[in-house]
Amino acid sequence: xxxxxxxxxxxxxxxxxxxxxxxxxxxxxxxxxxxxxxxxxxxxxxxxxxxxxxxxxxxxxxxxxxxxxxxxxxxxxxxxxxxxxxxxxxxxxxxxxxxxxxxxxxxxxxxxxxxxxxxxxxxxxxxxxxxxxxxxxxxxxxxxxxxxxxxxxxxxxxxxxxxxxxxxxxxxxxxxxxxxxxxxxxxxxxxxxxxxxxxxxxxxxxxxxxxxxxxxxxxxxxxxxxxxxxxxxxxxxxxxxxxxxxxxxxxx
Amino acid sequence: xxxxxxxxxxxxxxxxxxxxxxxxxxxxxxxxxxxxxxxxxxxxxxxxxxxxxxxxxxxxxxxxxxxxxxxxxxxxxxxxxxxxxxxxxxxxxxxxxxxxxxxxxxxxxxxxxxxxxxxxxxxxxxxxxxxxxxxxxxxxxxxxxxxxxxxxxxxxxxxxxxxxxxxxxxxxxxxxxxxxxxxxxxxxxxxxxxxxxxxxxxxxxxxxxxxxxxxxxxxxxxxxxxxxxxxxxxxxxxxxxxxxxxxxxxxx
DNA sequence: ACCTGAACACCGTTCAAGT
DNA sequence: ACCTGAACACCGTTCAAGT
Numbered sequence: 227x228x229x230x231x232x233x234x235x236x237x238x239x240x241x242x243x244x245x246x247x248x249x250x251x252x253x254x255x256x257x258x259x260x261x262x263x264x265x266x267x268x269x270x271x272x273x274x275x276x277x278x279x280x281x282x283x284x285x286x287x288x289x290x291x292x293x294x295x296x297x298x299x300x301x302x303x304x305x306x307x308x309x310x311x312x313x314x315x316x317x318x319x320x321x322x323x324x325x326x327x328x329x330x331x332x333x334x335x336x337x338x339x340x341x342x343x344x345x346x347x348x349x350x351x352x353x354x355x356x357x358x359x360x361x362x363x364x365x366x367x368x369x370x371x372x373x374x375x376x377x378x379x380x381x382x383x384x385x386x387x388x389x390x391x392x393x394x395x396x397x398x399x400x401x402x403x404x405x406x407x408x409x410x411x412x413x414x415x416x417x418x419x420x421x422x423x424x425x426x427x428x429x430x431x432x433x434x435x436x437x438x439x440x441x442x443x444x445x446x447x448x449x450x451x452x453x454x455x456x457x458x459x460x461x462x463x464x465x466x467x468x469x470x471x472x473x474x475x476x477x478x
Numbered sequence: 479x480x481x482x483x484x485x486x487x488x489x490x491x492x493x494x495x496x497x498x499x500x501x502x503x504x505x506x507x508x509x510x511x512x513x514x515x516x517x518x519x520x521x522x523x524x525x526x527x528x529x530x531x532x533x534x535x536x537x538x539x540x541x542x543x544x545x546x547x548x549x550x551x552x553x554x555x556x557x558x559x560x561x562x563x564x565x566x567x568x569x570x571x572x573x574x575x576x577x578x579x580x581x582x583x584x585x586x587x588x589x590x591x592x593x594x595x596x597x598x599x600x601x602x603x604x605x606x607x608x609x610x611x612x613x614x615x616x617x618x619x620x621x622x623x624x625x626x627x628x629x630x631x632x633x634x635x636x637x638x639x640x641x642x643x644x645x646x647x648x649x650x651x652x653x654x655x656x657x658x659x660x661x662x663x664x665x666x667x668x669x670x671x672x673x674x675x676x677x678x679x680x681x682x683x684x685x686x687x688x689x690x691x692x693x694x695x696x697x698x699x700x701x702x703x704x705x706x707x708x709x710x711x712x713x714x715x716x717x718x719x720x721x722x723x724x725x726x727x728x729x730x
Numbered sequence: 731a732c733c734t735g736a737a738c739a740c741c742g743t744t745c746a747a748g749t
Numbered sequence: 750a751c752c753t754g755a756a757c758a759c760c761g762t763t764c765a766a767g768t
Binding site for chain 1: 603606608616620621624633635639647650653678681685690692693699708712717718719720722723
């Protein structure tokens with residue numbers, strides 16, 4: 227049986243009442259785990275902007291100040307969330323014959339992860355992976371590159387850029403999802419994008435051709451492809467680029 | 479001679495006083511131009527976070543609501559700022575023999591632009607260039623690619639990814655600058671980064687080697703290089719990648 | 731037509747006080 | 750040791766009212 231104490235106030239006077247409330251289960255203690263769980267729940271439901279120290283406290287039925295006993299600040303909270311989702315990703319056993327495809331697959335899995343947890347990409351932007359989850363992925367990608375014969379310096383810098391790329395793509399996608407959610411009437415991201423692309427193609431086509439000869443001529447190419455087509459192009463670009471430049475950075 | 483009217487209030491009572499104030503020059507009318515100027519000034523001085531509709535109104539000596547007569551919202555303000563800095567960039571006359579180097583130079587110039595206007599990279603993140611300034615750059619890059627022989631579809635998608643890359647690099651740099659400004663004691667970004675890199679190398683080196691064999695072995699590579707080294711690597715990677723994949727997207 | 735004050739519904743963070 | 754209410758110093762946006 228839990229005791230529940232309520233304090234009322236009237237001017238300088240405080241009235242304190244303690245009630246036995248047998249229906250109320252004792253509140254679960256706050257932990258980092260529970261805080262991160264709640265943050266991910268809120269993000270998944272209503273996007274990054276719906277998560278604040280206040281909304282989080284509300285969701286956990288506590289005061290906002292209580293959160294600060296477990297996380298230093300908003301930035302640390304974001305780090306914990308990112309680390310959590312990173313730990314969900316499986317890194318492959320390196321196969322030297324197949325490094326390029328393995329690399330692509332890890333990056334595809336990363337994008338899936340961001341997609342599975344809407345709002346997280348925004349939190350990950352500009353974050354350096356120093357937590358265990360992020361390091362595991364870096365370790366996996368480095369292993370695939372280096373056992374595949376890529377020069378260490380190229381491999382190291384590649385991991386950075388590739389992570390940036392995936393995060394940025396996921397972020398843009400989540401911006402579009404958000405934009406669709408508030409306004410637009412659509413409820414399917416694919417359809418919505420096709421609509422916007424059609425309008426963009428139209429708009430580009432109507433620019434003055436003497437000022438924008440290439441944009442007007444290639445309006446279709448500029449707007450073509452859904453997120454996956456563009457992402458696959460990016461993977462192809464990055465991995466082919468890595469193969470091409472690797473040796474130039476062998477002793478940098 | 480300007481008339482200045484002041485309203486005082488005491489409960490439901492309003493007292494209005496009009497004074498002739500010959501010292502006061504008539505307030506300049508608010509325009510989009512002036513608003514964008516002020517926003518860029520604030521960003522340059524104190525970073526992206528220092529710019530709010532309120533601080534902006536304060537800087538322009540007006541009320542925050544007045545801004546909304548000229549810009550729809552915060553998002554439009556950011557777009558105007560980005561468009562302004564884009565218009566500062568010179569795009570080259572395409573030289574088909576030299577497309578790869580020309581492309582790199584445009585991207586270097588973009589980074590310089592973001593650097594010259596601290597805080598802007600953050601505003602540009604996740605923005606689709608539909609304004610004139612951004613379109614001019616897209617046009618220039620498309621022209622260099624296509625006259626250089628790159629397939630149109632590869633060229634179009636490349637512009638997207640390259641812009642993303644530059645913006646992300648600039649954004650990360652500005653995060654570090656900010657982080658240095660509030661705390662850390664340093665006042666030179668180079669020195670500060672060297673310090674952080676030294677600590678990171680140390681930290682990576684001390685991870686359990688059986689869990690992180692590659693990260694521990696290549697700790698130096700992971701943290702080596704300043705912003706410019708890494709950026710040049712990225713340019714090399716992207717442009718070499720484009721040369722490699724271009725033909726695969728000739729009829730996509 | 732343009733500008734303004736005041737309000738509305740929010741932020742992140744701190745701190746003295748409580749249990 | 751952990752939790753809480755209340756406060757501090759902010760946000761973006763709207764709107765009736767003023768000139």
